[in-house]
Amino acid sequence: MAHRILVVDDDHELRETISEILVDAGFLVANASSGEEALNILAGQTFDLVLLDMIMPGLGGQEILPLLKRQAPRTRIIMITAFATVENAVAAMRKGADDYLTKPFKVDELLTTVRRSLEEARLLDRGLQVEKDSTFSCLANSIRRDILKLIGREQRLRFMDIARHLDIEDHTKMNFHLKMLRSADLVSQDEHKNYVLTSQGARILACLSQIAKDNSPQ
Amino acid sequence: MAHRILVVDDDHELRETISEILVDAGFLVANASSGEEALNILAGQTFDLVLLDMIMPGLGGQEILPLLKRQAPRTRIIMITAFATVENAVAAMRKGADDYLTKPFKVDELLTTVRRSLEEARLLDRGLQVEKDSTFSCLANSIRRDILKLIGREQRLRFMDIARHLDIEDHTKMNFHLKMLRSADLVSQDEHKNYVLTSQGARILACLSQIAKDNSPQ
DNA sequence: CCTGTCTGTGAAGAATCCTTCACCACTTGT
DNA sequence: ACAAGTGGTGAAGGATTCTTCACAGACAGG
Numbered sequence: 001m002a003h004r005i006l007v008v009d010d011d012h013e014l015r016e017t018i019s020e021i022l023v024d025a026g027f028l029v030a031n032a033s034s035g036e037e038a039l040n041i042l043a044g045q046t047f048d049l050v051l052l053d054m055i056m057p058g059l060g061g062q063e064i065l066p067l068l069k070r071q072a073p074r075t076r077i078i079m080i081t082a083f084a085t086v087e088n089a090v091a092a093m094r095k096g097a098d099d100y101l102t103k104p105f106k107v108d109e110l111l112t113t114v115r116r117s118l119e120e121a122r123l124l125d126r127g128l129q130v131e132k133d134s135t136f137s138c139l140a141n142s143i144r145r146d147i148l149k150l151i152g153r154e155q156r157l158r159f160m161d162i163a164r165h166l167d168i169e170d171h172t173k174m175n176f177h178l179k180m181l182r183s184a185d186l187v188s189q190d191e192h193k194n195y196v197l198t199s200q201g202a203r204i205l206a207c208l209s210q211i212a213k214d215n216s217p218q
Numbered sequence: 219m220a221h222r223i224l225v226v227d228d229d230h231e232l233r234e235t236i237s238e239i240l241v242d243a244g245f246l247v248a249n250a251s252s253g254e255e256a257l258n259i260l261a262g263q264t265f266d267l268v269l270l271d272m273i274m275p276g277l278g279g280q281e282i283l284p285l286l287k288r289q290a291p292r293t294r295i296i297m298i299t300a301f302a303t304v305e306n307a308v309a310a311m312r313k314g315a316d317d318y319l320t321k322p323f324k325v326d327e328l329l330t331t332v333r334r335s336l337e338e339a340r341l342l343d344r345g346l347q348v349e350k351d352s353t354f355s356c357l358a359n360s361i362r363r364d365i366l367k368l369i370g371r372e373q374r375l376r377f378m379d380i381a382r383h384l385d386i387e388d389h390t391k392m393n394f395h396l397k398m399l400r401s402a403d404l405v406s407q408d409e410h411k412n413y414v415l416t417s418q419g420a421r422i423l424a425c426l427s428q429i430a431k432d433n434s435p436q
Numbered sequence: 437c438c439t440g441t442c443t444g445t446g447a448a449g450a451a452t453c454c455t456t457c458a459c460c461a462c463t464t465g466t
Numbered sequence: 467a468c469a470a471g472t473g474g475t476g477a478a479g480g481a482t483t484c485t486t487c488a489c490a491g492a493c494a495g496g
Contacts, residue, residue: 133360135429140358141484142351159443173485175444180483193443207425211353359454377473391455393474398453411473 003048003118004028008038008064009080010056014103018051021107022114035059039067042075049076049118052097069096076117134184135204143168144177145208148197151187152205156194221266221336222246226256226282227298228274232321236269239325240332253277257285260293267294267336270315287314294335352402353422361386362395363426366415369405370423374412 005027009015015031022029030047032038035058038050050068054061061079068077079100093100099117101110138144143166150165151157157165163174178195181187186201197205223245227233233249240247248265250256253276256268268286272279279297286295297318311318317335319328356362361384368383369375375383381392396413399405404419415423 132429136354136360136363137358137483140355142354143484145354160441170486171443172445172487176484204429207429211350211422211425355453361454378471388456389473390457390475394454 004030004046005114006030006032006038006041006047006050008032008035008050008056008061009053010034011053018110021110025111027114035061035064038064042068047075048121049078049114051078051080051101051114053080055082065096074121076121078113078117134180135186135200138180138184138186139204139208141177141180143173144181147174147177147181148186148201148205148208151195151197152202156190156196158194162195222248222264223332224248224250224256224259224265224268226250226253226268226274226279227271228252229271236328239328243329245332253279253282256282260286265293266339267296267332269296269298269319269332271298273300283314294339296331296335352398353404353418356398356402356404357422357426359395359398361391362399365392365395365399366404366419366423366426369413369415370420374408374414376412380413 005022007015007018007022007029008031009018010033012033015033019029019031030041032041035056038052039059042050052061052064052068065077065079068075076098077096079097080103081100082103098120099113101113139148146166147162150162154161154165159174159178160171162178163169163171166174168174178187181201182189185198186204187195188198190196223240225233225236225240225247226249227236228251230251233251237247237249248259250259253274256270257277260268270279270282270286283295283297286293294316295314297315298321299318300321316338317331319331357366364384365380368380372379372383377392377396378389380396381387381389384392386392396405399419400407403416404422405413406416408414
């Protein structure tokens with residue numbers, strides 16, 4: 001699915017140039033000629049990335065940036081500045097921009113900056129997802145669900161007690177599953193090495209029993 | 219974990235003999251000398267299997283059986299009858315016994331019957347679990363979660379529309395995941411081959427978004 | 437001190453799960 | 467009729483996950 005990009009610039013000609021380059025590169029592009037218009041458009045739909053001119057009549061990039069970040073925190077923002085100065089760059093980044101371009105820029109420069117920024121976003125998203133993935137893949141295994149239920153019932157249990165309760169002879173197998181549960185932050189160990197549920201683990205367990213309950217009347 | 223077995227017989231000597239055999243075979247054994255005592259014990263703890271003499275003074279096996287089945291439906295019950303008659307066997311099975319032994323029996327006979335019955339219970343339990351396992355292993359994969367969420371949002375979708383929405387080029391890959399979702403009974407197809415959520419799928423989706431919500435504020 | 441139990445690690449292989457490819461029948465539009 | 471798109475199967479290989487085995491430090495009890 002093509003990425004959606006919003007170009008915000010009061011300079012009509014530059015805006016059109018940028019749009020054309022991006023459209024040719026296969027992106028879905030929308031234009032805004034002022035900060036106010038940009039905010040309106042962003043209220044109605046989401047974009048993956050916004051190219052934002054720092055200096056515009058009315059609301060400039062500097063002013064919109066924090067508003068924009070609050071409204072759509074996951075949208076990437078690339079500032080466009082007239083001059084490459086350290087102050088400009090620092091100011092932009094500090095306000096929440098993810099990258100910046102200095103005018104004038106070449107076609108390649110624009111595209112690589114945009115693509116790199118989108119790629120970073122993707123990696124970041126995936127990073128956030130890792131947590132959820134590990135949660136669900138933990139639940140995929142019935143041994144781990146049993147461990148979770150057991151700890152939920154008994155509150156706190158030693159390693160070998162879990163093994164005995166669940167009739168698991170090979171303790172390294174247990175260890176494997178416990179490690180997964182720990183890394184998914186569903187269980188943890190207290191100061192005496194007892195295994196206990198984390199708050200996340202308790203929530204999941206509630207959810208789990210809810211699903212099981214729904215299921216049982218066939 | 220060793221299986222727990224309750225031996226119910228008014229004949230003291232036979233009871234002790236059976237107990238000894240079972241204990242030696244590694245089971246955890248408890249004794250009851252009457253039907254009433256058996257019911258008392260069963261009220262306090264659960265057993266994997268009950269060996270029940272058909273004919274006893276007071277409450278006999280015939281009378282206890284239905285009570286016992288209601289109180290602990292997952293406990294296996296083996297009736298002990300004095301004579302091997304078709305009537306005895308049929309009567310016992312019809313009332314809910316899982317197997318039966320005829321007096322007198324050899325050590326091996328007792329043990330194989332007990333072990334076979336426990337094994338059957340295990341398989342039966344696993345059969346019940348299959349449903350839940352497929353549900354959770356479906357959720358383990360992020361593509362399938364995405365499909366579920368997408369269908370939840372759009373209500374009904376054609377095969378290729380799902381592929382396009384999720385930017386999946388290889389439709390056979392999609393098919394693989396859809397097949398898993400179907401076999402877990404989380405999605406199904408309506409008369410026009412649109413994919414829709416099943417009621418189970420809708421429940422799971424609600425659960426899923428609940429977990430995601432809990433997760434997001436880190 | 438020695439022995440046994442507890443709680444681990446790391447590596448190798450088995451079992452599952454996922455992706456990809458080649459192919460096919462069916463519908464739809466032209 | 468024929469091309470393009472849809473929805474599907476089966477088999478092969480790659481990637482992950484799970485189990486098992488060999489080993490080892492810590493610690494408690496005799």
